[in-house]
């Protein structure tokens with residue numbers, strides 16, 4: 001059993017992307033209920049009661065986030081984070097493609113609760129088809145009176161614009177996204193001030209992930225208390241998980257939070273190909289510390305995964321089987337973060353570059369076991385010392401791989417050394433530039 005289906009209940013209904021079919025399935029009725037019978041504070045109360053936590057990565061309580069918006073008479077904004085750039089994550093794409101009105105309905109509900117009158121969807125540049133679908137849905141919603149001035153005669157008005165990104169991972173980070181939306185280079189901002197106080201154009205701003213917002217109409221429909229009964233006490237509701245890597249049935253699945261991870265990886269996604277075993281898996285996108293094949297019975301929810309020293313993140317489960325060398329995964333991952341680092345702060349800019357160089361030395365058999373200790377310690381120095389968590393997003397999984405697969409790293413070095421021209425002579429003197437990088441100089 002994987003629990004109730006909420007977001008994906010009608011997801012394969014033909015034509016659900018059109019307003020007619022969406023309304024026939026009860027769409028926009030939650031918005032009607034909100035605008036005709038509820039005060040903004042009551043919507044926030046329902047969201048609080050539901051226990052909904054952000055589905056974009058950090059898992060912050062969604063009702064509480066809206067409650068932080070100051071009740072002052074200035075322009076307020078709601079921004080939907082549809083950048084979906086975390087490797088392995090592709091759930092928002094399916095939601096937007098098949099049910100764009102569910103997202104729009106959630107945006108209007110969230111904006112009403114926050115007192116926002118202007119809203120934006122920031123969608124990743126590669127999602128061309130999904131952006132076109134959303135654009136068409138916005139036109140339909142506006143024509144039907146669910147967007148624009150005086151929605152459903154309530155006196156509440158909201159504008160909604162779609163903004164296409166240009167393919168930078170860092171523009172998924174909420175403040176980098178805001179800078180990009182303002183037309184600047186997408187660099188993260190120093191926090192505080194947090195977006196709730198000074199966000200887009202310095203105004204109070206709520207930023208939520210696509211899945212978080214798309215869940216709001218369902219919470220209004222069923223009531224926060226009912227929603228909270230699904231899942232666990234600290235991880236309420238259902239979650240869309242994107243399962244990829246070495247599994248037989250990769251794809252998006254909606255699960256009740258708290259079911260076993262084995263049920264997702266083997267039950268839903270079919271497990272690794274015949275004859276293969278799970279070597280390791282990322283529970284929440286490539287930024288999450290890896291777990292191993294021994295951890296498959298861990299409950300899939302925010303708190304249990306945190307207790308296991310990993311995280312639920314974006315809900316992207318990447319499975320790696322025992323045919324894949326751990327060093328190749330680590331190197332590929334480090335190269336990604338090095339490429340995507342915006343370069344604004346030193347631990348991330350230098351740490352990602354240095355880690356790639358070090359992993360290349362490991363891969364070529366030029367490193368020593370002591371280098372693995374240095375590499376692990378460098379990851380620890382990155383964590384918590386960066387302006388945003390992109391640096392941590394590389395350091396946490398790399399650190400976990402070195403810690404959990406130390407023997408394989410060492411065997412990889414030995415095997416590579418036996419094959420390369422340095423065999424028998426030991427590794428060359430350490431590169432002074434790399435050693436300098438290791439000390440953080």
Ligand SMILES: Cc1cc2nc3c(=O)[nH]c(=O)nc-3n(C[C@H](O)[C@H](O)[C@H](O)COP(=O)(O)O)c2cc1C
Nearest residue numbers: 054055056057081083084085172173174208209212
């Ligand atoms: C490097 C980086 C990339 C991120 N990418 C995304 C993303 O693509 N989509 C997303 O929703 N959140 C992303 N986040 C998380 C956002 O900063 C933010 O926490 C989230 O949009 C808040 O929405 P939620 O409360 O609904 O989860 C990213 C964070 C970091 C540090």
Ligand code: SF4
Nearest residue numbers: 342343344345348386
């Ligand atoms: S941690 Fe990396 S991506 Fe984030 S601000 Fe610093 S350099 Fe930029």
